[in-house]
Amino acid sequence: MSFSAIVIQFLNGLAGTSSLFLVAAGLSLIFGVSRIVNFAHGSFYMVGIYLAYSLIEYFGRGSALGFWGAILLAGLGVGLIGIVVELVLLRRIYQAPELFQLLATFGLVLVIKDVALWIWGAEELFGPRAPGLRGGIEIMGRTLPEYDAILIVIGPVILGLLWLLLTRTRWGTLVRAATxxxxxxxxxxxxQAWLFTSVFALGAFLAGLGGALQIPREPANLLLDVTVIGDAFVVVVVGGMGSIPGAFLAAFIISQIKAFCIGIGTVEVFGASFAMSKFTLVAEFVVMAIVLVVRPWGLLGRPQAMPRHAGAAEERISLASRPLSMAAFAVLAILIVLPATADTYTLVLLVDIFVFALFAASLHLMMGPGGMVSFGHAAYFGLGAYGAGLLLLKAGLPMELALALSPLVGALGALIFGWFVVRLSGVYLAMLTLAFAQITWASVYQWDEFTGGSNGIVGVWPAEWLTSKTVFYFMTLLLCGASLWLIRRIIHAPFGYTLRAGRDSPLRADSIGIDLRRHQWIAFTIVGAFAGLAGGIFAFSKGSISPEGLAIPRSVDGLVMVLLGGVQTLTGPVVGAAVFTWLQDEVARQTEYWRALLGLTIIGLVLAFPQGIVGFVKARLPARLGGGL
Amino acid sequence: MLRVAGLHAYYGQAHILSDVSLEGNAGEVVVLLGRNGAGKSTTLKSIIGLVRPAQGEITFEGRRIDGLSAHRIARLGLGYVPEERRIFTDLTVMENLEVGRQPSRAGAPAWSPDRLFRLFPNLGEMRNRPGGRMSGGEQQMLTIARTLMGNPRCILLDEPSEGLAPVIVEQMAATIRELKQEGLSVVLSEQNLHFAASVADRATIIEKGRIRYTGSMAELQANDAIRAQYLTV
Known part of the structure; x- marks a missing residue:
């Protein structure tokens, strides 16, 4: 790589810094004050870029005033959307558990995506280049687009303005105090209410502006929301939650790494050629994983003091009451006799429900009793699925053995990742699980020769004797039912008590001689095994595996299922998985806009049942009946 | 000025306050005495709206305030100084005061940073120091100064002498007497009987969430039996 190439890549990286910084700064501000992890922040960015596109079309592509006016108006428009969201939705749920807020903002992501689909359609929309800035600047024989030069300036200018706002105004002082x-x-x-609204509006404005500024550089499309929120999370975590200069530094580092990965192209390592550009998908998550392990509070963040009162005590978990056990047996009995009358469609749907009930229950074991929230649980599901598929097709193992080994593959992944993960707690822990899930996803997605890349693997069919849907149904019922029973046993075993002790008071658990990390690590590995089994069964039930199986949306599905059912209940994840899977299937068949319906349903459920469905029922049942739910 | 009647409060299942009543008159210093965990802090937090009482009536200057949010109660002229001090550690002394600033109100002493620095000379010498780099005594002064910036008519002081060196406790007592001179009403919670006796006009004793005694400070000083029963360790 020549010196001039290095310079130009460096400038490219700087230009990329600005938008990333704007989004991340908004996310960081909102998190700092309201403690809400706003999943919809990437959606604000997406709406910003679409709004800019439409406004530029409206003002006419040629006018410079129209162009810059459109960008500013797009930002303001998104800020206005932010105000509405805060007033209508978030304000009602500030008292709800943190995870419910997350769930509500995720519902918002789904709604906004479909609204954008409805307004702007599914096609990518290419914006114009900025009027008057269509040329390039010659730097050492290479060209830097003039617009990029403007972007390089805009980032630091906004950083300066934000700094002044936060340190020189009463509003800024109040925001820092409230943080x-x-x-x-x-x-x-x-x-506080108005403080929250204004912070949310500013955060949304910054995200919208960040999106709008990208219109000459990238097309508006419907996938931006998830990619951008991933990037923004990484930047906020790497820079330090709540630190604006940290967000800038992290945005700078990550943009530079990405620019250089693309710039370097293919390199020869030990005779094998390796495309560095492929590394861009993973690079930021590798950076985040390293930062979280070395300096968990981020580059410029500060270690958070452990709160003296961690909030309200968690709901107690008790053994199943007699009526509940009887109800469970009744459901089991129905599921056993069902295939005699049900059609194939119902059986396939039920297999899905069983698989996701196991997936959600494994996540619940980690989140509820374990107190560790995972944003990347799909990794272990995916590892189990790919493990089973590859063992069958590449290693030529019999199907039964491949399926039996799928939990081991999931557990192995969890064992390795878990060693790092249990060193952290809270949001940081969740972020690291997300990082590992992304790394796994990107590896699978790009390793064409081994995993089939974006096409996935086909031909993962079950053995001869399992080809009948009914037989497969019974096998799934048996495996998932036994696993669910085992998970329940684990929760009620001393091991489960130890986990809960560590969740409720890490210091006290430590002082009575519990090696908490070790227990959490073991739990993480166990959970990985159950998720892996769910993935293995899923692979054979579909006959194919695709990288979507371990992407972020699958992890979020798991979270939604657990939260829908209720985190501190045992039956919650199962009920949540059933309701969610059925709802998704039902709604997707009815309308093209199933995401919006699903999102609205999620938001409605969060507003109506802040304790989850099962938690809601439990609170209304006499303790005698509700015990063990 | 401040009247609490029949207050009940719970944390989850635990019944923390049971039928607590308390009265503070204008221009008077009232002390709520009790051991650790007796319910002193919960009583004050219920008054300012940080704990939602299950039952009971709280009136401030004749106005019902139970059920209002904390910021609305504060804006009526009721200041709250928490036991844990809760200084904004990232903010400087001046910025901490700025957060507490509210418009001045009739019938209450009006405070400015300069006036507060005369009351707490130490603070005036560290205007730009972050709250996190101050000693415990300095933080205690700052938390009171910050609340005074709201120009309250009445302040709730939660265990102001806790964890302070004896000489600082003396200063604190002098400060409270000075605030009383300014016409401020004070309700404070304390375990330190000696300190309480040096500032308070009247005393109420709370034990296990119930009121056991109410009377003048002088009467309590004279009553050895009550003191032995509820206050000595």
Missing amino acids: QDREMVGALGVN
Whole structure:
């Protein structure tokens, strides 16, 4: 790589920094003050770029005033959307558990995606280049687009403005105070509600502006929301939650790494050629994983003091009451006699429900009793699926053996990742699980020769004797039922008690001699095995595997199922998985806009049942009946 | 000025306050005495709206305030100084004061940073120091100064002497007497009987969430039996 190439890649990286910084700064501000991890922040960016496209079309492509006016208006428009979202949705759920807020913002992602689909259609929309800035600047014989030069300036300018706003105004002082102790700010007479609304509006504005500024550089498309939120999370975590300069530094580092990965192209390592550009998909997550392990609070963040009161005590988990056991047996009996009358369609749907019930229950074991929230649970599901598929096709193992080994593949992945993960806690832990899931996904997605890349693997069919849907149904019922029973046993075993002790008071658990990390690591591995089994069964039930099986949306599905059912209930994940899988199937058949319906349903459920469906039922049943739910 | 009647409060299943009543008159210093865990902090937090009482009536200057959110209660002229101090550690002394600033109100002493620095000279010498790099005594001064920036008519002080060196406790007592001179009403919670006696006009004793005694400070000083029963360890 020549020196001039290095310079030009460096400038490319700088230009990429600006938009990334804008989105991440908004996310960081919102998280700092409201403690809401806003999943919809990438959607705000996406709406920003679409709005900019439409406004530029409206003002006419040629006018410079129209162009810059459109970009600013797009940002303001998104800010306005932010205000509406805060007033209508978030304000009602500030008291709800953190994860429910996350779920609600995820519902928002689905709704916004479909609204965008409805307004702008599924095609990519290419915006114009900025009027008056269509040329390039010659730098050492290479050209840098003039617009990129403007972007390089915009990022630091906005960083400076934000810094002034936060340090030189009363509003900024209140925001910084609320980031540390919002309750105290309220007790001093400050109306937190308006502070939250204004912060949310500013955050949304920044995201919208960040999106709008990209219109000459990338087409508006419907996938931006998820990719951008992934990037923004990484930047916020790497830079340090709540630190604006940290967000800038992290955006800079990640943009540079990406620019250089693309610039370097293919390199020869030990005689094998390796395309560095493929590394871009993983690079930022590798950076995040390293930062989280070495400096968990981020580059410029500060270690958070452990709160003295971690909030309300968790709901107790008790053994099943007699009526509940009887109900469970009744359901089991129905499921056993069902194939005699049901059609194939119902059986296939039920197999899906069983698989996802196991997937959700494994995630629940980790989130509920384990107290570790995973944003990347799909990794272990995917590892199990790919493990089974590859063992069958590449290693030529019999199907039964391949399926039997799928939990081991999931467990092995969890064993390796878990060693890092249990060193963290809270949001940081969740972010690291997300990083590992992304790394797994990107490896699978790009390793064409081994995993089939984006095409996935086909021909993963079950053995001869399992080809009948009914037989496969019974096998799934048996495996998932036994696993669910085992998970319940684990929760009620001393091991489960230890996990809960560690969740409720890590310090106290430590001081009575519990090696908490070790227990969490073991739990993580066990959970990986169950998720792997679910993945293995899923692969054989579909006959094919694709990288989507371990992408972010699958992890989110798992979260939604657990939260829908209720985190601190045992039957919750099963009920949540059943409702979610059925709903998705039902809604997807009815309309093209199934995501919006699903999103609205999720939001409605969060508003109606902040304790989850099972939690809601439990609170209304006498303790005698509700015990063990 | 401040009246609490029949207050009940719970944390989850635990019944923390049971039929607590308390009265603070204008221009008076009232102390709520009790051991650790007796319910002193919960009582004050219920008054300012940080804990939602299950039952009971709280009135401030004749107005019902139970059920209002904390910021609305604060804006009526009721200041709250928490036990844990809760200084904004990333913010400087001046910025901490800025967060507490509210418009001045009739019938209450009006405070400015300069006036507060005369009351707490130490703070004036560290205007730009972050709250996190101050000693415990300095933080205690700052948390009171911050609440005074709201120009309250009445302040709730939660265990102001806790964890302070004896000489600082003396200063604190002098400060409270000075605030009383300014016309401020004070409700404070304490375990330190000696300190309480040096500032309070009246005393109420709380034990296990119930009120056991209410009377003048002088009467309590004279009553050895009550003191032995509820206050000595």
